[in-house]
Amino acid sequence: MSHVTYPNESAEYRKARSALLEEEMALRRHIEAVAAQRRALPPGGEVPQDYRFERIGANGMPETVAMSRLFGPHRTLILYSFMYGPDRDTPCPMCTLLLDSVNGAARHIGQRAALYIVAKSPIARLVAWARERGWAHLQFLSTAGNSYNADYFGDSTKLPAEIRALSGGKPGEEWDDTAFNVFRLDNGTVRHFWGSDLTWAPTEADTDHRSGDAVSALWGLLDMTPEGRGQFMPKLAY
Incomplete structure (x- = not known):
């Protein structure tokens, strides 16, 4: 050619x-x-319950919303589990980096699917961080009080023992984790469509799991350069 x-x-x-x-x-x-x-993929499993999340309503006050109501006019719902639980003083820098990219795309995603960012912290804390970060286009939900993160692996509580060991977890230790999950609304039934299982798969030498690379602009840009990614780790501020 x-x-x-x-x-x-x-x-x-x-x-x-x-x-x-x-x-x-x-x-x-x-x-x-x-x-x-x-x-x-064939139809995934039906969600075990109509999870109840907390969000900020149109009146600026917290309100409870059922998962089945999150789809809006769409049949597809994307939930990203953000590592910013109440035990963390500050959010995960890698998650924050990823959401910097997703914020810019969120207006476009909203034309095809519903997108929410979920974490265990109270909704007021999540919204305050989004405001500080300048994330004007992301919608947040608090999972405090429901089992969504456990059921869909936004935390470690239901991870199999072998995967916990691969992740370096100590016995009795629990942590929140990064996870994308996509759900489909079919004839009134909410089913799981896909999850970012690559997060917990064995990695090759000198790489992390890279399960969120496809939606993070930074890594694609660095991969174009002579230096590559190297051992670069993002920070919350410079």
């Missing part, structure tokens, strides 16, 4: 870049194939 060429590049560079391009095209095909396989 023909290629673009850049000013003053060498034949060695073009040969290596063309070989890389073949791999990038193969990766693109694989990403599309995985997405198609995900879309073809």
Whole structure:
């Protein structure tokens, strides 16, 4: 195939870049194939209860809302479990980085699916952090008082022992965790469609689980650079 060429590049560079391009095209095909396989999943399990969450209502006051009411005009609901429980003084920096990206996309996502960010902290605390961060387009729910995070692995309480060990958890220790879960409303029944199980899968050398990479702009940008990601860890402030 023909290629673009850049000013003053060498034949060695073009040969290596063309070989890389073949791999990038193969990766693109694989990403599309995985997405198609995900879309073809059979119906997932019915949610065990119509979870009740707390949110800030249109009048600016806290209110309780059932999970089945979160879909709005859509049939698809995306919930992201944010690692900012009441035991944390500050939120997880990696989760915060991810939500910096999601905030910018949230207005567009809302045209196709409902999206909420959930955490165990009281709703007032979540909204205060969102305001400080400038997240104008994210909607938050508090899971305080319900078992959603436990049932859908936004915390460690129901993780199998083997996965707890892989995660480095100590006996008796519990923690909140990052998790995306997608739900589908079918004829009045809410079913689980997909979860970010990659969070708890074994990792390759020198990587973390990378289960949220597809929605985080930072990692995609750093992967384009000569330095790559290295050991960079985001901070809440610089």
